[in-house]
Amino acid sequence: DAGVIQSPRHEVTEMGQEVTLRCKPISGHNSLFWYRQTMMRGLELLIYFNNNVPIDDSGMPEDRFSAKMPNASFSTLKIQPSEPRDSAVYFCASSPSTRSSYNEQFFGPGTRLTVL
């Protein structure tokens, strides 16, 4: 299995531009999580989906951020317009839903976003 795939791995953009981050979860996993990592705040949840449905988006900073999961194999995180304070590493993670009470989350390599 290829693991969780994220693209691009690095993105440099200018303030005001639209940025789209992409994630392909592991096949068969039906929970998907977007996390953001910054020096100041560490790792924090932005939003997560179960079976393509957003469950909790309380971590999304503001209306400039939006996330979609149109099908089980693809999710996007969009920032429009981007600001320098959005510079961070964005991680996608997926996990299966089984009868087990615990299901491991597998992380992608992350997208390092720099907004100038």
Added chain:
Amino acid sequence: AQSVTQLGSHVSVSEGALVLLRCNYSSSVPPYLFWYVQYPNQGLQLLLKYTTGATLVKGINGFEAEFKKSETSFHLTKPSAHMSDAAEYFCAVQNSGNTPLVFGKGTRLSVIA
């Protein structure tokens, strides 16, 4: 609400010395507890986890951690540090199967030759 506190943002040890990274948590329900490791410019890798059962759990690369409910702690240890252990370590808590992880701020481990 759940929270995780990692004492020490940076820990430095000599090669061959004991590694001890501290983690305390707060949770209103019995939690699942995790340690992740992040090498430079890479994603997070699960080091070990506690879900139920034995409170001393062993993970990869010789690491282990002990869940102490009375102390709300889940400290990570390794008897003898290797240069390759230099990385960032994150403690995390989860209150049920498919819910998000809540992470501590991380501890950067440096290993001195």
